[in-house]
Amino acid sequence: MEPVALAQALIRCPSVTPADAGALDVLASALGGLGFDCTLLSFGQAPDGPIRNLFATIGSGGPHFAFAGHTDVVPEGAGWSVDPYAGQIRDGLLFGRGAADMKGAIAAMVSAAAAHVARGAPGTLSFLITGDEEGPATHGTDELLRWMESHGHRPDMCLVGEPSSAHDLGDMMKIGRRGSLNAWIAVKGAQGHVAYPDRADNPIRRLLPILTDLQARHLDSGTDWFTPSNLEITDLEVGNPATNVIPAEAKARLNIRFNDSHRGEDLANWIRETVAKHAPSAEVTIRISGEAFLTEPGALSTLIADAVQAETGRTPELSTTGGTSDARFIRRICPVVEFGLPGQSMHKVDELASVADIEALARIYDRLLQSVFAPA
Known part of the structure; x- marks a missing residue:
């Protein structure tokens, strides 16, 4: 699956928290087409809700690996040089609100999932996607995780696709947050x-x-x-x-x-x-x-670092800098690490992501899945 085209389709949904604007429907359609069992869940009431969330899963047994992220975005603000919801590509750069944070990463995840399915989809792969990360985060990932636990879905490890790279793709991953x-x-x-x-x-x-x-x-x-x-x-x-x-x-x-x-x-x-x-x-x-949390350096961070090194030649710095993310909720059920696109433009006017970086990120995620699901 071509990740840039999917990123454009997601950007064209003006999903400013708490509005979904069809973003999760686009994602569910893409994952459903790959054979994922998709469940759309709505939690909460006004003023902080209702919030749409998506849980999608394919396969059975272990290991169970999860991708997590959010399709909601912050308001676009004034002063853009392009339509913030057109998904325009100019000089190899994809512009739009959410390009870096984090619709580009979600599209890369789906591309990697498509390759995983083509290999026969061993184990269990799931997606935990919320529409309430940029807002109060009251009716998003936290409630989705409780729903998952009540239905017997508990990942062994999880990657959140926040824009963790500082300057160049692969130069940093987040293993905790204050x-x-x-x-x-x-x-x-x-x-x-x-x-x-x-x-x-x-x-x-x-x-x-x-x-x-x-x-x-x-x-x-x-x-x-x-x-x-x-x-x-x-x-x-x-x-x-x-x-x-x-x-x-x-x-x-x-x-x-x-x-x-x-x-x-x-x-x-x-x-x-x-x-x-x-x-x-x-x-x-x-x-x-x-609360502050740390995923001690170990199996998950090593698998990600190896995939990054193989694709980019870089060894990502292990960091806990930055603001909060939904990893603060996920850490209660499994080890979680954040790795995604460079984040210099997130929340700014003319937010963008390099087309080459989105494609490379999809390959990194694919390498990661190959390692996670490699025969013992």
Whole structure:
């Protein structure tokens, strides 16, 4: 199966989260044509749903290898030099929202699956594809995995096709990710005239020490596989239009990207304790979107590295950098590694992927499947 043509067909579906816009139907049709048993599943309700997901499988017995990814994309934004949903090829480059992240990789997976089927499809090969990776990720891979487990589908290993390569195809794979925590802090006060501070209660006076204390803590210096954890204040809000009024409320939002030195709940408790020290009545809302995890270098990363080396001559760096991905959910059921196209253009205007890279990625995935399913 020609991967670039399939990538174009997927790009032509404007599947901005939570819309599917037919992307999973295109994918299910391609996989169904190869003999895969395709199950389309819809989870959740508005505002974060419903979300369409796809589980597709072929073969039986072991080993069970899974490809995973997402067909949803971020909004296109303004300023494109081409139609972001036309799938245009220019000078050997495929342009379009999702070309790099990650419709190009999904098309390469299907191409490799076609070659696998042509070889007789030993073992079990499956696809775990969601429409909710770029959004809240509430009704996507996490729910799909629970459905799979309840129906007896448990892969032995999984590759997520996120755009992991840093500069050149094959120069990096992701064997883990830092965790992520978001916190919203709202400090209440009492509005009043600035000339009569004794008649008011300025919440900013308590919010600032909270943020100072939080930022003052040295979280860690990094670990063997992870960079240091970092806390960033991402928003401050008072919304006071007047120069002579003490506001009634001050809010802040922060994010912590943390390594395997920490658990999300421990950091959440520290934030709550710090806030309570300065503002006992403040409201604190915390969401942990993922814990730090590591797939220790081993069989899966070696198989991928060997396939990359054979195709490109490069030895991929083992990395845990970057944001969160759906690998944070998959890691609870099997070893998982992320490997895909170069990601310099992901989420940007004029997102693109090299046609040659998409074709080479399909060959890398094919080499990987040949190794995974090689006779013992």
